[in-house]
Amino acid sequence: MRAVVIKDLTAIRRSKGVLIPMITVPGLLLVILPLLIGLAARNHAAPNVDGILRSVPEGVARPITQLPEAQRLVVLVNGYLLAPLFLIVPLMVASVLAADAFAGEKERSTLESLLHLPISERDLFYAKVLGAFLPAVLVSWIGFVLFAVVVNTTAWPVMHRVFIPTKLWLVMIVWVAPAVAALGLGVMVRVSARAKSTQEANQLGGAVILPLIFLAVGQSTGLLLVTLPLAVGAGALVWLVALVLATGGARRFTRDRMAAAI
């Protein structure tokens, strides 16, 4: 199983078509955007966010309105509004890579050679899942470290303290983001096994992944408002669904089905 994961990771590392979106999208969301916000907040003419605060849930607005006015934009945007983006990153990276897992092998005419190797169906399936899961989590974690560095550095003149990560942020990054990646994978690997090409897998999977993205975006800000045990519980629920999908996928995955579709 390890060798299949190594093969996939090596191939990802060598493929500019996969690597560039994997770096640029999280780079834009997690580095460039907070950098611009941080710089805007340092400016004396930083926009007043009181109007926005009136339209966000009271649970979010109350602690922010208690802060000095200069800190409000930074905390509102970097502390809360960018949170959904963190869940988009693992979901997006995992989905892109998982779409390629089997459909890409079919497209490159490498699937048959792979099926002729002595590796159990279960190991092959989980190797493909891991080959997408590891980069997705790695990109999310590296992205988060860069995000924290950028946000704390640019906001330092305003905040005078390290305000990210909070405990809830850590739960999001360490527990919820990998769960969301696994959820995307649970869906996309199964789609990829049925699709004839990566493009078809992306199209078919998009119909499933997009609602998941909206759900993640909708819920993640709220997740930062709940208590630590609730956030852990929400992550556990996502993990559970992801594991059910993955184990179900592994059970249904057979060489015969794959070979018959070549």
Next chain:
Amino acid sequence: MEHAAIETSGLTRSFAGRPAVDQLTFEVAPGEVVALLGPNGAGKTTTIRLLNGILQPDSGTSRVLGLDPAADGDAVRRRTGVLTEAAGLDDRLTVLENVAIPARIRGMSRVDAERGALRMLERFAMAERAGQKAQGLSTGQRKRVSLARALLHEPDVLFLDEPTSGLDPEATRDVVGLIATLAREHGRTVLLCTHFLAEAGRLCQRMAVLQRGRLQAYGRPEDLAARLWRGLPVDLDLGGPADDRTLAVLREARGVISVEASLDGAVVRVEARAAVPSLVANLVSREVPVYGAAPRPPTVEEIYFALQEQEESVL
């Protein structure tokens, strides 16, 4: 008694209700090269997939090296090597990685896999491209890398699916030579699917002809020829087309079945090879110059097309 390396009995597999392989029964002895012939869609690739356990049969059984591919697929695949019709190289990986990573999936350590891969690439004259991505390789080079990959773990049985398709004549000659060496010197059992009948004729001891998934004929080419035609053709070189008198002499000779004039002399079909010396002596005694007499068993190509005609006449 030595067990067959490959044996199938009533092996059947359908796709969407259409049989791709239908009641296939044959066996291959250890160290034998068998050509699996037939038009596109005859079931050759499906047969390989069934024998290597990547497809499950609807009915029937098969054994490869005494193992059931349907139940012990991984055990079979550990001892077989497959060259798929598309070379199946990942363009994003280097030539070395394309050979070494499958060896690692087979359980070799990284060091052993890379060392073995380099050794095989040297054997197939691809070592100097080991660090290059597979993307820029020609079709012939891809086949060679794919063969290196199929052979690295020294399999007992080789399944070769169209090993020379897309190759230029020089590369074809190289690959055919390699397969012949593998069978002759290394005693490997080879099941060779091919459209190239001359290549099959050069390599195989027995041939199986598939038609719409069914085994139409199976055996040694000379045995199949004996079933199709009576006697043995002999090319007589008389320095030019045989005249009527010479043709009449040939027709009356003992052991001759039929006679046809040819550009160099005549093609005479005799009952047996033993009839040739007396035939030549008879011509020489009548002062007909004989420059050569060569018994010519039918080629695999002639046998294959005769079988095709037979099949068409049945339909």
